[in-house]
Amino acid sequence: MAFTLAHLSDPHLPPLPAARLRELASKRALGYLNWTRNRHKYHRREVLDALVADIHAQAPDHIAVTGDLVNIALEAEFAPSRAWLESVGAAEHVTVIPGNHDAYVRATKHRAAEAWSDYLRGDIDGGNGAFPFLRRRGPVVLIGVSSAVPTAPLMATGKLGAAQMQALDKLLAQLATEQAFRVLLVHHPLHSCSRVKRLTDSRQLRALINQHGVELVLHGHDHIHSTMWLEGPHGKIPAIGVPSASAIAHRQYPAAAFNMFSIERSDGGWRVEQTVRGIGRDMQVKEIRRVQLS
Numbered sequence: 649m650a651f652t653l654a655h656l657s658d659p660h661l662p663p664l665p666a667a668r669l670r671e672l673a674s675k676r677a678l679g680y681l682n683w684t685r686n687r688h689k690y691h692r693r694e695v696l697d698a699l700v701a702d703i704h705a706q707a708p709d710h711i712a713v714t715g716d717l718v719n720i721a722l723e724a725e726f727a728p729s730r731a732w733l734e735s736v737g738a739a740e741h742v743t744v745i746p747g748n749h750d751a752y753v754r755a756t757k758h759r760a761a762e763a764w765s766d767y768l769r770g771d772i773d774g775g776n777g778a779f780p781f782l783r784r785r786g787p788v789v790l791i792g793v794s795s796a797v798p799t800a801p802l803m804a805t806g807k808l809g810a811a812q813m814q815a816l817d818k819l820l821a822q823l824a825t826e827q828a829f830r831v832l833l834v835h836h837p838l839h840s841c842s843r844v845k846r847l848t849d850s851r852q853l854r855a856l857i858n859q860h861g862v863e864l865v866l867h868g869h870d871h872i873h874s875t876m877w878l879e880g881p882h883g884k885i886p887a888i889g890v891p892s893a894s895a896i897a898h899r900q901y902p903a904a905a906f907n908m909f910s911i912e913r914s915d916g917g918w919r920v921e922q923t924v925r926g927i928g929r930d931m932q933v934k935e936i937r938r939v940q941l942s
């Protein structure tokens with residue numbers, strides 16, 4: 649029997665709660681303006697609800713959510729984000745990592761890990777909010793890292809940092825001796841042409857992957873369908889991104905979609921099929937395409 653893993657990202661949960669004036673005396677002021685002028689038109693709760701209902705209908709074994717649950721990290725955004733996660737599934741069944749919008753400003757950068765603690769709790773370390781964390785589900789090992797750091801206005805870069813990179817190096821070295829299907833969850837993509845949106849230490853992260861290997865990388869942040877092939881120790885590794893889970897199609901951004909990965913052992917390796925499901929203008933979610941990844 650194949651193990652099925654669903655991946656969605658960047659719900660940017662609407663609506664944005666009203667902000668207090670003092671909360672806007674920061675980078676949030678621009679983000680708030682951006683939301684009230686533009687983003688609220690494109691991130692819609694009914695879209696997100698339709699997508700999540702379809703995920704539930706597909707009954708995956710596990711669900712991964714790769715960050716940007718909130719918008720400008722107002723204190724009032726975290727309780728609804730927790731409630732939304734619970735509506736997606738129980739913490740045992742759903743794994744989340746934070747994105748840059750979840751750590752938008754210094755004042756609340758720790759709140760995501762607190763509010764979602766049991767959804768990003770490692771099997772062994774007991775949920776102290778540390779990254780990387782590791783969760784084993786069936787043949788799959790989920791490795792969650794955080795690239796979420798507060799940045800200057802108009803910047804949306806991410807960074808793992810030296811301490812996390814070192815811990816990940818150790819963890820991946822240990823896992824390399826196992827037969828598990830290793831899935832790395834990271835909010836930012838591992839390649840970016842945008843100076844203001846990139847993962848600043850992506851080169852180091854790609855070097856670790858190249859040295860130790862994983863079977864799959866899942867990310868969000870760019871809000872588009874994307875498949876990149878990274879160099880691994882035994883061949884190419886797919887790194888896959890999805891559109892925002894609440895988006896209607898706008899400008900260069902496609903409408904909300906998620907991926908389902910069907911994973912099974914085959915001839916000493918893995919057979920992996922990706923199914924892309926997305927929302928149409930009629931608000932129905934349907935299959936867009938299937939891709940055999942290995």
Ligand SMILES: [Fe+2]
Pocket residue numbers: 658660716747749869870871892
């Ligand atoms: Fe995002």
Ligand SMILES: [Fe+2]
Pocket residue numbers: 716747748749804835868869870
């Ligand atoms: Fe992001």
